Amino acid sequence: MKNLSLYKLSTLFKTQYANMLEYRAEIALWAISGVIPFFMLNIWTNNGLNESINISNVMLSRYFLSAFFVRQFSVVWVVFTFEEDALLGRVSPYIIQPLHPFIRYFAQHIAEQITRFPFALFIAILFFIFNPQSVWIPSLLTIIISIFSTFFSFLIQFLMQSIIASFCFWTEKASSIEKLLFIPTLFLSGLLAPVASFPYYVKTWIYFTPFPYLIDFPATILSGNQTKIIEGILMQLLWIILFFFIFNKVWKSGTKKFTAMGL
Amino acid sequence: MSKNIIEVKNISKSFTISAKTPGLKGTLRHFLNRKTIEKKVVKNINFEIQEGEIVGFLGANGAGKTTILKILCGLLYPTAGFISVAGSRPFERDKSFLEKITLIMGQKQQLIWDIPPIDSFYLNAAIYGIEKKEAMKRIKNLSEMLEIDSELYLPVRKLSLGQRMKAELLASLIHNPSILFLDEPTLGLDINAQANLRKFLQIYNKQTGATILLTSHYMKDITYLCRRVICIHEGYITYDGKLKNLLTKLSPNKDISIICKSSKDIDNLKKLNLEIKNINDNQITFTINKLDFKNTLKNILSKFEIEDLHINEPPIDEVIGKILINKKIK
Amino acid sequence: MNIKKYLKVYYYFNYSSFSIELEYKINLFIDLVTSILGLIGSVFLLSIFFSNTNEIAGWTFNQALIIQGIYTILNGVTNTWFNPNLKEIVKHIREGTLDYVLLKPIDSQFWISFNKIAPTGLIEIVLGVFVLSYCFYLNDISFSISSLIFLIITLICSVSILYSLWFLISTTTIWFVKTWNATEVLRSFLYMGRFPMDSFSLSLRIFFSTVIPITFITTIPSEVLLGLSPEWKIILEVFVATTFLIISRRFWKFALRFYTSASS
Numbered sequence: 001m002k003n004l005s006l007y008k009l010s011t012l013f014k015t016q017y018a019n020m021l022e023y024r025a026e027i028a029l030w031a032i033s034g035v036i037p038f039f040m041l042n043i044w045t046n047n048g049l050n051e052s053i054n055i056s057n058v059m060l061s062r063y064f065l066s067a068f069f070v071r072q073f074s075v076v077w078v079v080f081t082f083e084e085d086a087l088l089g090r091v092s093p094y095i096i097q098p099l100h101p102f103i104r105y106f107a108q109h110i111a112e113q114i115t116r117f118p119f120a121l122f123i124a125i126l127f128f129i130f131n132p133q134s135v136w137i138p139s140l141l142t143i144i145i146s147i148f149s150t151f152f153s154f155l156i157q158f159l160m161q162s163i164i165a166s167f168c169f170w171t172e173k174a175s176s177i178e179k180l181l182f183i184p185t186l187f188l189s190g191l192l193a194p195v196a197s198f199p200y201y202v203k204t205w206i207y208f209t210p211f212p213y214l215i216d217f218p219a220t221i222l223s224g225n226q227t228k229i230i231e232g233i234l235m236q237l238l239w240i241i242l243f244f245f246i247f248n249k250v251w252k253s254g255t256k257k258f259t260a261m262g263l
Numbered sequence: 264m265s266k267n268i269i270e271v272k273n274i275s276k277s278f279t280i281s282a283k284t285p286g287l288k289g290t291l292r293h294f295l296n297r298k299t300i301e302k303k304v305v306k307n308i309n310f311e312i313q314e315g316e317i318v319g320f321l322g323a324n325g326a327g328k329t330t331i332l333k334i335l336c337g338l339l340y341p342t343a344g345f346i347s348v349a350g351s352r353p354f355e356r357d358k359s360f361l362e363k364i365t366l367i368m369g370q371k372q373q374l375i376w377d378i379p380p381i382d383s384f385y386l387n388a389a390i391y392g393i394e395k396k397e398a399m400k401r402i403k404n405l406s407e408m409l410e411i412d413s414e415l416y417l418p419v420r421k422l423s424l425g426q427r428m429k430a431e432l433l434a435s436l437i438h439n440p441s442i443l444f445l446d447e448p449t450l451g452l453d454i455n456a457q458a459n460l461r462k463f464l465q466i467y468n469k470q471t472g473a474t475i476l477l478t479s480h481y482m483k484d485i486t487y488l489c490r491r492v493i494c495i496h497e498g499y500i501t502y503d504g505k506l507k508n509l510l511t512k513l514s515p516n517k518d519i520s521i522i523c524k525s526s527k528d529i530d531n532l533k534k535l536n537l538e539i540k541n542i543n544d545n546q547i548t549f550t551i552n553k554l555d556f557k558n559t560l561k562n563i564l565s566k567f568e569i570e571d572l573h574i575n576e577p578p579i580d581e582v583i584g585k586i587l588i589n590k591k592i593k
Numbered sequence: 594m595n596i597k598k599y600l601k602v603y604y605y606f607n608y609s610s611f612s613i614e615l616e617y618k619i620n621l622f623i624d625l626v627t628s629i630l631g632l633i634g635s636v637f638l639l640s641i642f643f644s645n646t647n648e649i650a651g652w653t654f655n656q657a658l659i660i661q662g663i664y665t666i667l668n669g670v671t672n673t674w675f676n677p678n679l680k681e682i683v684k685h686i687r688e689g690t691l692d693y694v695l696l697k698p699i700d701s702q703f704w705i706s707f708n709k710i711a712p713t714g715l716i717e718i719v720l721g722v723f724v725l726s727y728c729f730y731l732n733d734i735s736f737s738i739s740s741l742i743f744l745i746i747t748l749i750c751s752v753s754i755l756y757s758l759w760f761l762i763s764t765t766t767i768w769f770v771k772t773w774n775a776t777e778v779l780r781s782f783l784y785m786g787r788f789p790m791d792s793f794s795l796s797l798r799i800f801f802s803t804v805i806p807i808t809f810i811t812t813i814p815s816e817v818l819l820g821l822s823p824e825w826k827i828i829l830e831v832f833v834a835t836t837f838l839i840i841s842r843r844f845w846k847f848a849l850r851f852y853t854s855a856s857s
């Protein structure tokens with residue numbers, strides 16, 4: 001029995017990976033569209049703004065490069081895929097298969113991250129060529145912890161979006177809701193500016209939200225700036241458990257409505 | 264004498280496609296070294312069509328029918344040859360040419376999905392430079408012919424497939440084109456809708472003298488509407504002429520089943536030297552050439568007393584199916 | 594070129610789009626909130642930049658707000674006129690209905706560019722105008738006829754450049770069908786238009802003046818408003834806008850030649 005589910009999962013991954021290879025050009029473009037952090041870095045360092053928040057140019061460069069990587073490996077788009085599937089009537093066959101549909105989307109995301117890795121690496125190398133003073137190799141332990149933390153960030157975002165995706169059972173506007181919630185994610189997660197630079201009145205409440213744990217926390221681990229690693233990881237796990245619980249509830253209720261009344 | 268409205272001379276069309284083997288290795292190899300194949304889809308075809316004709320293009324999937332149609336309306340330009348439609352070179356797609364033609368593709372719609380067809384009609388009228396008053400007149404006329412009325416004021420998404428097809432037709436004809444190109448127009452329609460479409464096209468042709476070219480898989484479309492067919496196989500024209508003659512060429516025979524009173528009659532009938540298809544108890548079936556049919560029948564009826572008889576022609580679909588499988592027809 | 598005909602057809606394009614969109618009122622609300630949140634977030638980010646300094650690259654916070662206002666207006670223009678048509682052409686290519694567009698006796702670029710409008714984007718334009726008006730007050734800007742004329746000219750040029758960029762991407766649909774990724778790349782580069790060009794380093798400034806000419810889209814019109822823009826910059830912008838428009842048209846014709854020789 002265990003062999004069967006392992007086999008199921010590995011086949012799923014292999015197919016999704018082959019699928020993703022067909023879309024190399026698109027994926028390369030996605031990687032490029034993640035360059036906003038570098039432009040932000042440019043504004044920071046070019047105008048010496050980072051001196052006031054006590055972060056050196058080098059540290060800031062490392063932060064934004066780390067933020068770029070974290071973003072590349074935690075970006076989620078499941079709500080758009082699910083909405084399209086729902087509109088085209090593909091949800092019905094998925095629901096009657098002995099595999100939770102979202103595992104399918106999960107595999108898709110992981111496969112794309114693997115496909116994306118070489119492009120992200122290439123961009124990182126380019127970055128180091130232009131910024132030789134920022135070159136650093138984190139310790140193995142740091143790398144491992146940041147990989148875990150990035151994966152947790154991915155899980156949080158995946159679950160958050162899956163909850164919104166489940167709203168497709170009730171409304172056609174699920175992707176618009178996601179676009180709405182994307183904005184606080186963009187600004188508060190640390191993608192455009194490290195949380196360290198935020199004004200005091202924001203820093204008081206921001207750590208009660210999941211946002212800083214999405215980019216800022218993993219990126220500061222990787223760039224060597226994070227002190228409260230254990231507390232942060234625990235918070236990430238907490239959010240994962242919470243969202244998982246909510247997702248299950250919403251999904252169950254959604255499929256109930258779907259099987260009772262259709263979309 | 265009607266003049267030629269379409270002239271096609273030595274037209275050929277080739278596409279270049281990239282050749283790629285599947286799998287990871289193939290993708291990488293293809294990425295590094297792009298190979299292309301040239302595929303000739305239309306090979307040196309010639310034909311002329313006169314004003315007011317209804318011509319059917321017959322052929323298997325991939326034979327080149329749709330490609331030829333697209334070349335005729337200007338959506339593709341030929342790799343070689345000369346073509347003239349309504350006095351213009353189609354691929355230049357100049358305004359006067361476009362105002363004379365219309366293209367209707369089965370399963371592909373031009374109506375805007377969320378608004379009533381009538382709004383799409385007025386949009387089309389504006390595009391073709393038809394004044395609103397004149398447009399209203401034409402819409403009324405066409406909707407009477409198509410037997411569609413109040414449906415035109417509902418959003419397209421709320422209409423049934425048959426109603427949508429009628430609305431699509433109206434939208435395509437509002438500018439009174441003199442040439443109609445139809446690509447699989449009855450695809451996906453139910454039997455009634457198909458019959459309605461055929462009837463309408465025939466009436467439209469009679470009333471306006473428009474030239475109609477259509478491709479179809481449904482034999483009924485071709486047999487109902489087209490006196491002339493052009494058969495395409497692998498890019499070549501294998502037959503261009505009257506449908507009647509084609510059918511006679513391909514199915515020269517009729518079957519006649521005779522039910523006799525006794526098996527003695529069957530034995531006597533056997534002696535007639537006719538080709539026997541099968542024998543079943545008291546029933547014997549002969550295959551007789553259509554040209555000899557009348558005489559043979561007279562012969563049988565005069566010499567034998569029979570209980571009953573059936574006359575059977577192999578279904579046209581079977582006949583035409585033969586064309587789709589076989590090659591050149593002599 | 595029958596102007597009357599094109600105006601009439603444009604009227605019908607708008608009419609059909611409006612009647613579709615007004616069926617979905619909730620869209621208006623969500624789009625309004627999204628635009629407001631986007632603006633708040635960007636101003637928040639700007640305030641972080643300015644938290645310990647009064648001037649960045651010669652721009653004060655109040656002056657930088659002008660750029661945010663112009664960006665908001667232009668973002669609204671993009672969402673109203675360019676985005677919906679991009680979605681339409683993807684649909685046409687996917688469903689094979691581009692043929693119908695090509696067979697109509699009307700310029701295909703006109704059709705593809707103006708067929709749909711998303712009225713909800715107009716809200717963002719209004720939002721931008723409010724911000725801009727507030728900036729006039731903040732910056733104590735006085736109006737002269739000439740500055741108004743120059744502003745209109747540069748805004749028209751900005752819209753033309755934006756239009757050309759979006760249309761170039763729409764055209765690539767003919768080869769790639771899925772353009773979401775190219776769109777995302779353009780969007781992320783354009784986002785930099787919220788900030789003064791001078792705050793970037795030289796190499797990026799060059800990039801943002803040539804490949805993705807954000808300098809001309811947001812910064813120069815803002816400079817015009819502040820009376821800081823020398824005449825030659827305005828002339829340059831007109832030149833750039835015209836160049837981009839020509840490129841987009843040429844590219845479209847090229848794509849059509851490809852489409853009509855390759856589709857089967």
